[in-house]
Amino acid sequence: MKKLRIIILFLAAISLSRCAKQSSPQGGPRDQEPPKLLQSNPETQELNTKPEEIVLQFDEYIKLDNPSKNIIITPRLQKDEIVTTALKDRVVIELNQELEDSTTYVFNFQNSIQDLSEGNPAENLKIVFSTGPFIDSLTVSGSVNHYWPKRQFDYRDVIIGLYLENDTTDLFTAAPYYLTRADSLGNFVIENIRANRYRAYAWHDANNSTKAESKSEAYDFLQDTITVESNLEGLQFNLSQADLSELRFSRSSFTNGSYDIILNKWTVEDNIGVEGLGESIFYSKEESSLKLFSREEIADSIQVNLLLKDSVGNKIDTAIWAKFPKNERRPDDLTISANSGLNFTDTLKAILKFNKPIKEIKTDSLFIPVDSTNQIQIDRQMFFFTDSLKRTELAINIPVLDSLPIQIFTLTAMDSTFLDITGTYNGEALRANYRQIKPETLADVLSGNIEGSNGPFILQLLDSKGEKVREEIIEDGNEFTLENLQPGNYQLRVIEDSNGNKRWDPANFYENRLAERVFYFKDDTGKIGEVILKSGWTNEGIIIKASKPTGY
Structure with a gap:
């Protein structure tokens, strides 16, 4: 009996040893498979359904990445009411609001749902359903350009939005009815649209609010409504920034030798009318302020007429009374x-x-x-x-x-x-x-033509850092010639100076006025190209093609 017990213990130890040897090794190949959707409620393409929540079941544990930004829902829903949670292998979206009748809804998850271990996003995940008897299937597509591109700019942060023609909101006041985000190249498609008339906008949604900030975010808009009765292709947006806020005084007073007029922003035109201007009274400009100086103290207040204008056309036309008393303080240093x-x-x-x-x-x-x-x-x-x-x-x-x-x-x-x-x-x-x-160290000539646009133009030569090193006004024709340039790699930028005021004018949404076009010399791949200049060289035949204007 004792021998039998020993034999049994010996065989059990061998069995345990073999089991240990058969266990899975640590590590192993990295999981590169994205999570796969097993089922959803409602199912994609389902008709006549009004769910209170969306439930997605996956084949592995998952996590969410910034769902408020990365899940695009159209038509517009109140995103503040939506609650999105991930638990093990399920995602639940609580809508907490009533859906519209006979409407096709699209939940485009982009890269928001990822596997828990490696962060691989679910691919091409989109749920489409209708609260009515059919699925809307019209599309609007096009591309987005930026007039003043920055190195860190990402087109994937650009929203393209459609608002119903009779909607009282716009890109600055509410999220659009239909929306999408551009891809990394600036291309976009809005799908499953209902036939109707819409107003179309695009903007850089830097703060993820699904609304544009006119002071800090670049935007563009189509001047006319679009009628979507069939698939609409070729919409073009050209982003640029413009501060649309009202031009106004902040304060004005005499301070330490000057009468200071403080505004809320920079002005591009300053017409100042005061007796003695340019003889006994002068002015300077610093950021958003004007400073009036007088050679002598003036006991009584004098009238100063002001006609000021900002970059989008807002104006101040008024008169103020300036004082130039004796200054008791030590004046500021001259710099x-x-x-x-x-x-x-x-x-x-x-x-x-x-x-x-x-x-x-x-x-x-x-x-x-x-x-x-x-x-x-x-x-x-x-x-x-x-x-x-x-x-x-x-x-x-x-x-x-x-x-x-x-x-x-x-x-x-x-x-x-x-x-x-x-x-x-x-x-x-x-x-x-x-x-x-030495003159012989310079490049002799850089010349070419501007195609696809009519002048006048402002031609700018930019160095490798994007800084302007030369500017030429082209009032007539489309040809340009720059001489005696230092060797180096340059970019060429053209501003279509439509009104001939020798500066770029941004868009004014409230006046339905588009920004003046800005375009660049581009290489064979369509990217902003460089012009190489060497000592004694003549670089002729450069063609700068105008970018596509906003519209379709």
């Missing part, structure tokens, strides 16, 4: 900035900017040292104020011989060279460096 670091061939072109209007310039302390005994003296014929009503920007053009024994030219303004209108001198010396280069 100077220069466009140092530029190269030149035969004429050094310097720009000096001041924070206050300049009253006097002592030319004997404005010069370029050549060596310990010689210098180039700057005389009054070499400089001028770019705006005589401001006197805050000084352009200096200095002819330089290429026989001088230096390459780096240091424009020097000693302390007390400049006296501003408040009686303050520059307290520190200014030294700005410029490099003289």
Whole structure:
């Protein structure tokens, strides 16, 4: 009996040992299979159903990734009422609202449902059902472009929305009735649309609100309603940003030597009417403020007429009463900035900017040292104020011989060279460096044509960082020629200056006015291309094709 018991224990130990050896090894290949939908309630393509919740059953445990953004529901539902949960291998969407009669609903899950272990998203997952006897099947498709693209911009954050023609809401006030998101290339399709008339918009939904923010998010719109009776293709949107808020005063007062007019945003046109402007009264501009300066104190208030305009056309047309009493405080310091670091061939072109209007310039302390005994003296014929009503920007053009024994030219303004209108001198010396280069090191010519648009144009040459290095106004024709350019890789940008005001004008949604078109030289793949310039080269025959205008 004892022997039998020992034999049984021995056989059990062997069995356990074999079981241990047969267990699954740790690790193994990574799970790359996406979760698969086993069933749903309602089923996709189901008719005559009004569910209170949507239930999805999968073949493995799953998780949700930002369902409020990634689950696209059309037509519009109150997303704040919807509760989406994931439990083990099921997703439950509680609608908490009544669905419309005879309406096709689409729940496009995109990448919102993922497996629990590796985050693989369920592929092409979409549930379509109707509360009526048929499924709406019309589609609207097209593409989205951005006039001012940024490197980190992602077209997948762009919403394209349709609003019913008689809907009192719009892209700034409520989510659209039908919506979709663009793909990474800017292409989009809105599916399962009911035949009707719609207004169409696109915007960069950076904050995931399904509404556009006019101050901070780029947008575009079709000027006319669209009739969807059959599949509609080729809609084009061109995004750009425009602050549509009303232009208004924040405050105005005399502060430390200037009468300050504070606005809520930047203006593009400033028409100031006041007696003595440009003679005894000048002004400067900083961000969203205008500062009026007077050479002398003025005991009584004087009338200042203002006609101001922002970039979208909002205006202020009014009069204020400005005061210039004796200033008891120490005036602000006079500050100077220069466009140092530029190269030149035969004429050094310097720009000096001041924070206050300049009253006097002592030319004997404005010069370029050549060596310990010689210098180039700057005389009054070499400089001028770019705006005589401001006197805050000084352009200096200095002819330089290429026989001088230096390459780096240091424009020097000693302390007390400049006296501003408040009686303050520059307290520190200014030294700005410029490099003289040989003409033969430059590229000779860059020329070409602009196709698909009529001028006038603003042609801009951008460096590898996207910074503007040259700008030319083309008032007539479609040809352009740029000469004497430094070698390097450049981009070419064109603004279609439709109204000829020599600046880009953004869209104004409330006036149903589209932004002026902006387009670029592109390579064979359709991406923004680079133009390579080398010393002594002539690069001719560049074709810049206008992008497709907003519409269809």
